[in-house]
Amino acid sequence: MSASLYLRITVLLGALTGLLLVIGYIVGYVFFGDPLSFTLFALVLAGVLNFVSYFYSDSIVLRMSRAKIIQESENPTLFKVVRNVSQKAGIPMPKVGIVDSPQPNAFATGRGPEKAVVVATSSILRQLTPDELEAVIGHEIGHVVHRDVLVSAVAATIAGAISYIGTLAMYSVWFGGMGGNRNRQGNNAGILLLVAAILVPLGASFIQLGISRGDEYNADEYGAKLTHNPGGLISALQKITARVQTKSFSGNQQGSAPSPATAPLWIVNPFRGSSLLELFSTHPSTEHRVERLKKIAREINMYIP
Numbered sequence: 001m002s003a004s005l006y007l008r009i010t011v012l013l014g015a016l017t018g019l020l021l022v023i024g025y026i027v028g029y030v031f032f033g034d035p036l037s038f039t040l041f042a043l044v045l046a047g048v049l050n051f052v053s054y055f056y057s058d059s060i061v062l063r064m065s066r067a068k069i070i071q072e073s074e075n076p077t078l079f080k081v082v083r084n085v086s087q088k089a090g091i092p093m094p095k096v097g098i099v100d101s102p103q104p105n106a107f108a109t110g111r112g113p114e115k116a117v118v119v120a121t122s123s124i125l126r127q128l129t130p131d132e133l134e135a136v137i138g139h140e141i142g143h144v145v146h147r148d149v150l151v152s153a154v155a156a157t158i159a160g161a162i163s164y165i166g167t168l169a170m171y172s173v174w175f176g177g178m179g180g181n182r183n184r185q186g187n188n189a190g191i192l193l194l195v196a197a198i199l200v201p202l203g204a205s206f207i208q209l210g211i212s213r214g215d216e217y218n219a220d221e222y223g224a225k226l227t228h229n230p231g232g233l234i235s236a237l238q239k240i241t242a243r244v245q246t247k248s249f250s251g252n253q254q255g256s257a258p259s260p261a262t263a264p265l266w267i268v269n270p271f272r273g274s275s276l277l278e279l280f281s282t283h284p285s286t287e288h289r290v291e292r293l294k295k296i297a298r299e300i301n302m303y304i305p
Helices: 003-032 035-064 076-089 130-145 148-174 182-208 213-227 230-246 260-265 276-280 286-299
Strands: 095-099 106-110 116-121
Touching (some): 003 035, 035 116, 035 148, 035 260, 076 095, 076 213, 106 130, 106 148, 106 260, 116 130, 130 213, 148 213, 213 230, 213 286, 230 286
C-alpha cells in the first residue's frame, strides 16, 4: 500500500481512539467520579476496535449493509458484467453480493484487488440498461484498483462504532445511568447528554469526511475510461439519484435497512433526504459529477450533449 493510504487509515483510527477517550473520560467522571479508569478502559477498547476495523472491516461492512454473497447461478448476468470489467482492469474476479432493495445502487469493499467484493442491489438489473450497469461496475472496480475500498470499509466500521457507543451513552442518561454516583450524575447528566449528542454526529461526520470526494471523481473517471462509456455512467447516476429522491432505502426481507454508516460506500448516497449524513455528504453532487464526466468524454473524443 502507498504511504498516503497508510496515512489516511492512521488518521481514521486515531480519530476513533480520540473520540473514545473523550467519551470514556466523560462517562467515568459523571457516573463514577473516576475518569482515569474509564479513560484507560476506553483506550483498551479503542485498541480492540482499531484492530477489528482494520482486519475485519470488509466483513463488518457486508453485515452493516445487509449484503448477501451470492453464487453465479443466482445472478449470472451480474456476474458476467463484474467478470468482464474486472478482466479489463486486470484484477482477479471479485466476489459478488446483493442487497435486497428497490433502489438501483452498488458499492465495493475489501482490502484490495485480491480480496474485493462488489455489491449491487437486487433491482439494479431492472432499473439500469446493460451499458449503464457496466459503467457502474467500472466505477466500483475503480475503487478496488485504487484501494479506496479499504479506507471506505474502515471508515464505515468506525462510524458505526462511534454511533453505537454514543447512543449507549445517551441511553444511560435517559434510563438512570450506569452506576451509583447519583449526585454526580444528577449534576452532570445534562452535560453528558449534550456532549454525547454533539460528539456522535460530529464524530461520524469526521470519520466519513476521511473519504475524499476526490475518490468518487477518480472512480468516475477510471470507470468511464475503462468501459469507454462515460455516457452510460452519466445516465446511471441520474437514474439512481432520481430513484433515491423518490424511494427510501429498504432493507432485506425482514425490513431492516442498512446502517447509515455505510452511506459513503455506495455510488450514490442511498439515504439522501432521510439522513443527517447528507449535511456532511462525502459524495459530490450528481450535477458536478455529470459535468466532470462530460469533460472526460470530450478528452476521449466522445460527444455527450
